[in-house]
Amino acid sequence: MNNAVLWYATRGAGAVSLVLLSAVVVLGILSVLRVQTTGWPRFLTVGLHRNLALMTLVFLTLHIVTAVVDPFTHLGWLAAVVPFSSYYRTFWLGLGTIAFELLLAIVLTSLVRGFIGQAAWRLLHWLTYAAWPFAVLHGVGTGTDAWSAWLFTLQAFCVIAVLAAIGYRFMTGSRDPLADARSSFQGAVDRREPR
């Protein structure tokens, strides 16, 4: 009985984590695109992005804890932090471990952005584009019922939403109205030695 509860908890928390993470990625992209309407201010996008990211970590923790504690999987705590160290579905689980650690790094650095500075923060934040696909692949590979209808639909929806957002982002130019003029002027006064 307990096993079943833990098993459902793990799968449920995992699914919720994926949905939340996908929403976080989409919101992050909407933030960069400076999306805004009269009813939806920009700080709402940023605020949701942050809060949902924290929620993602909460559900991820639940997902990991219930998975490790579940006697059926024989996972030790080590598997939660060292990628590819489990006997149980080694590869796919390892991807999940990596995704978790990347997300942890991203959230922690965001919390101390004021201390590490914008440049360092931004560099680390690009890791989002590694964390999300790892999370998706992990979900596809480890779930016993990965192909059950509801999970499949959920995953497909998340993937389509994120890919659409990414596609849109890279098709539209920078939303910074100064970007062209700034780089053009910089080019004119740049006297660094070409490498």
Added chain:
Amino acid sequence: MTKQFELTVDRIKCDGRGLCAEILPERIRLDSWGYPIVAPGPIPEHLMGLAARAVDDCPVLAIALRRAQVQKQRPK
């Protein structure tokens, strides 16, 4: 005598995202091109929470709080 703070904008980092003006319209408004005009002078106590949020939410860390300077007031 509590410490007083004021808002400063790094004009080079600022790229007109406009979140600060949404969060603290009492002290910040946007000019004709979307860049923040900050009312000079110290922030009233009751607005400090929102001011801190405006600083925190700026996507490029262009706005900051600093100890209020007791000298000439220039429009920012």
Added chain:
Amino acid sequence: MSAPQLLAGPDPSRGSERRAEHVARLGPLPKGGHALIELLVHTGLTGRGGAGFPVGLKWRAVAAASHGSAVVIANGAEGEPHSRKDRLLMTSRPHLILDGAMLAAASVHAKQVVLYIGEEHHAAMRSMSGALTERTEHERRMVRIVAAPPRYVAGDSSATVHLVDAGIATPTTTPPSPRDRGVGGAATLVQNVETLAHVAVIARTGIATDTVLITVAGGVRTPGVFEVNVGTPLGDAVQLAGGASEPVRAVLVGGYFGQWVEPAEAWSLPLDPHALRARGLSLGCGVIGLVPASHCAVCEVAGIMRYLASESSAQCGPCFFGLRALADACTRIAERGTDPGDLQRLQRWSAEVQGRGACKHPDGVVMFLQSAMKTFGDDFAHHPAHIRRSA
């Protein structure tokens, strides 16, 4: 009538004065140091780059922040289009400038000296590098030449430091001021080459110099650079330039970041930084420009506004967009005639732009425009549409 001090000696048109002549004429290089800084404070020498900041105070601040590894930058970029004085000094009196730079280095405890020269100013480059070969080995090892890109803001102090430090001539956010943290994080003194030339003379005589270098340009018969006594009436300087070639509409005092003055008032203006400041004017970089009456004032102003707007480094939104909007409005008035909406917009946008850039570029432009609207108020208010009549 004027007793040249910087340009004393052989005719400047003869080219670069050699070291031997320079030393024979003026004596050896004196010692820099604390005593020189106090002397500069006492003489009240102000900078000749445009800002007019008291030199002694600046050196004191850099010396205090120095820790023994400060940097001196001799700013000869001369980005102001009509100014010629810095180039004239560099091509004819390079050793005066080098003396001033070495005195600065000794006084602020600097280990490096940079000569910042416009990359298109080849004669100045040749003269300064030639003069460098005549200096002592110790001096030659301290000094290097860095080429300045030919843009207006490339001569701004923070842009100068940025170029020397990181290879890009864009202004940076201050604080921290270059005085405290400049090239390589060290205290940096940026000083105009004319100012350094004055220092070289003051260090030898022990008293204030009493001349300024003026570039007279525009509607005069023989435009050029003239060294005049401080306090000389502007009209006399114009006479040195052969006098006005045609009746004058207005005089621009202090270059593009200066102020417009009616001729009647202009002729008696004393060419003295302090006296001008007391009248709400500024000597700036020493450019006196005469606009002939045959030229349309509004069109002149619009042309200068377009130039200044295009020289924004495009790092700050209010400067880039604001100056462009102001220039476009001036151009619309010039080409299509006065529109009350445009006049209002000029007022509103000027207020929005002022003080909202990282450097002083937008401020200088707004002050120039406000001065133009005051002096040429009627022209702006009743301008007919016509094709541009001046560049």
